[in-house]
Amino acid sequence: MWYLCVFYHRLLDYRKPEVESLADLFEAFDDKRRPGLTPHSRILQWRLPQHHHPDSPFHFVDLPSEDIVKNVANRSILVKGIYELWGEGSSYEELEEAIKSYPNERKLPYLGSKSTFKITFDSFGKVMSHQEQNERIRGLSYIPFKGRVNLKNPDINFWLMETDDSATNNGLPPVAQRRIFFGREVGGADRKLIPTYQLKSRNYLGPTAMDAEMTFLMANQAHGAFLFQQLALEQ
Helix, strand or coil: CEEEEEECCCCHHHHHHHHHHHHHHCCCCCCCCCCCCCHHHCCCCEECCCCCCCCCCEEEEECCCHHHHHHHHHHCCCEEEEEEEEEEECCHHHHHHHHHHCCHHHHHHHCCCCCEEEEEEEEECCCCCHHHHHHHHHCCCCCCCCCEECCCCCCEEEEEEEECCCCCECCECCCCCCEEEEEEEEEECCCCHHHHHCHHHCCCCCCCCCCHHHHHHHHHHCCCCCCCCCCCCCC
């Protein structure tokens, strides 16, 4: 199934390789999940949203199950979140049409009265005021939410994400059209370990001390491997 993968806008060359390595770690290419795979097909399929640059933080990725999505997103350092996309468009009118056209059997299990939910707005390329964000969220009133809102610990997280087309976005060429996404969060990042091991938190820094983010990134891309650093002993 295709999911919307949203990356942190950093270490761009390492983003896809990390996800692909974690997908392999969590058996995304297991023969039982995808029978008939050949060595050449044991790679993830990616595609870009319309009008987006390859360095965009938004990518679509094909993963076999939600369990794998959750594991990959939770373990990843560079993934911000992976979402089941309910709709996208270049305007909020197009987004509404897309969401209404998304199959009810995919939506209704997450809109019931027994579950709590939260909608988070995120933008890439510009900063929006809280008032603007709330106006956009209230514009989703056509979605038949029946559950209660819980902003602290919801059962289901929904995300409304918007890209800007008016100027260069964080060093990237501007997209030809604004793109708006709405989806259900399947897996989110957990970067709690990074502050614990960041350089400024350490009692001692040696000449080969490595940034914590890069260290965890290396571990994710070399699972089961032994890394030997000649100058690792800092005495």
